[in-house]
Amino acid sequence: MTTATEGTEGAVAQEPGVYEAGSTDLLRFATAGSVDDGKSTLIGRLLFDSKTIFEDQLESVEQVSKDRGNDYTDLALLTDGLRSEREQGITIDVAYRYFATPKRKFIIADTPGHIQYTRNMVTGASTADVALILVDARKGVLEQSRRHTFLATLLGVPHVVVCVNKMDLVDYSEEVFENIRSEFTEFAARLRVPDMTFIPVSALKGDNVVDRSANMPWYEGTTLLSHLERLHVASDRNLVDVRFPVQYVIRPQQNDARDYRGYAGTVASGVMKPGDRVLTLPSGLESTIESIDTADGPVDEAYPPMSVTVRLTDEIDISRGDMICRPNNSPTVTQDIDAQICWMDESASLTQGKKYAIKHTTRWARAMVKGINYRVDVNTLHRDEEVSEIKLNEIARIKLRVTQPLFVDQYQTNHQTGSFILVDESTNRTVAAGMVGAVPHGY
Incomplete structure (x- = not known):
């Protein structure tokens, strides 16, 4: 999951990088x-x-x-x-x-x-x-x-x-x-x-x-x-194919790199290789990977959690927050999010109609709480469907309406594209961590 840049003491963490995150051991x-x-x-x-x-x-x-x-x-x-x-x-x-x-x-x-x-x-x-x-x-x-x-x-x-x-x-x-x-x-x-x-x-x-x-x-x-x-631990728990949220578009100013256009980001899931056909969202246009570059030079393949720059054979209007994926295996493009959240703000509660900033992968948007489905009693696993507000540390299922489409997967199949945070725009505090469609198996 991701975190806001400030006020994130309760947010889902990006762990410190003392060890290589992709290490098999x-x-x-x-x-x-x-x-x-x-x-x-x-x-x-x-x-x-x-x-x-x-x-x-x-x-x-x-x-x-x-x-x-x-x-x-x-x-x-x-x-x-x-x-x-x-x-x-x-x-x-x-x-x-x-x-x-x-x-x-x-x-x-x-x-x-x-x-x-x-x-x-x-x-x-x-x-x-x-x-x-x-x-x-x-x-x-x-x-x-x-x-x-x-x-x-x-x-x-x-x-x-x-x-x-x-x-x-x-x-x-x-x-x-x-x-x-x-x-x-x-x-x-x-x-x-x-x-x-x-x-x-x-x-x-x-x-x-x-x-x-x-x-x-x-x-x-x-x-x-x-x-x-x-204990056997899978090297990649994401069960879907390529997901590459674009973080930054690289256009060097040097004369010898005038035609260079690369899309930088961290591979969320899957394996990308030069020659692969890909789909770009939200445009829906397809292209082919021309090369994959790193700080140490070109590589033959990219996989989680590598940070790379992807170059395509076609000129497509791509910007921060867009996503590169497979043509026949793309995430859901939606402005309506159904998710489980953990409420993290001690100064205010979540109620229907409240508006927040939402950060999903590299994309920011605004979201409004359309409804609270239920709050979970973690001791009895009872669902309280009469609840009108969610307070600090409570777990609930809610519906959000987002101002621009997000490219989401179920949290169970991809933790990166299935998670988000809500941020109070007036204080820049992270107020909730969310998991798209997340319900414990059998619950």
Whole structure:
């Protein structure tokens, strides 16, 4: 998904580019759960036990732990990077961390547990391959566990790993673990999560995080890290053919490049090659790819998430916000959008008739709320069809009328062309993240 340039603390994120986004051995996972379930400690344990932290980082954490009066090293501090987070003892934003093992590279999005930060969970999970849901073994399945599982399903995260944490505080009881697994499975069955795994862990003690636990001989599965290393992740979850939103038209001023006209952007899905026939939208005119250029020179093919410049054999009037696709596999061209949204604005609510700026791929337009179909109760999955407004962190299905056609796919088939953001034009705040036609499978 995309974000506005300012005021986007709740928007769906473009993850930091520490690792190449298209790397086949890269796995992105987002952690989520209720407050104090131990998300930050679990990530700290992963970093510590996999020996992927620097000595000065460890020394800093040990010193802060000592200053707090702790008789142990608080590994949660490895992810709680902001001073305000440490002072409050909670994670209040999405903290991205990176580590690698000999088998795979990882990008972690540590999201907050408080209900008022649901928008941050949407941010962290929007690019995730795996949602790691933590459940406190003492408390069982809580509202936030259900909320985050629903959101992960809504966002199309293909794998869910449920870590039943703090098993050391329930005497490593198999019965407690099985009861939680049974309750969680019953709820998740209504969402039909594609792939779900349960692992009993103790982040504080290190049981089943990186090393197998001798305290739970009844558990025959893999450790968390081993599971994450072995998990198969598709390199491209977009299930449609070529989608190339045009970001910029390149016309160099040098005399020797007078005839050069290229269309720059990031490949959203599919593979493009010189010689391919393509369709341009909204004109509906067809052409052939003459060449594909990059900063390092021409390439024989382009695929997600490469940033390239495409040259066509024909002169066609193409501008920012237009799209290049296949002639026989094009997105839906429409001004009426039916979508699920997560409302992110704490200062105002969404009501029928409200107008916003909408950003979809590289195209900006204005949109009016034609109607609110329903609001979703994430605990019961009940649809409230009598609702008249949508408030902070609420999930709803709405209808929008847009001032100019957008080129959209269903979110389940293409996350890039199936997502958008709404922006309050008076404040430039991102107020909602939307998913075109997005409904969790089986919901």
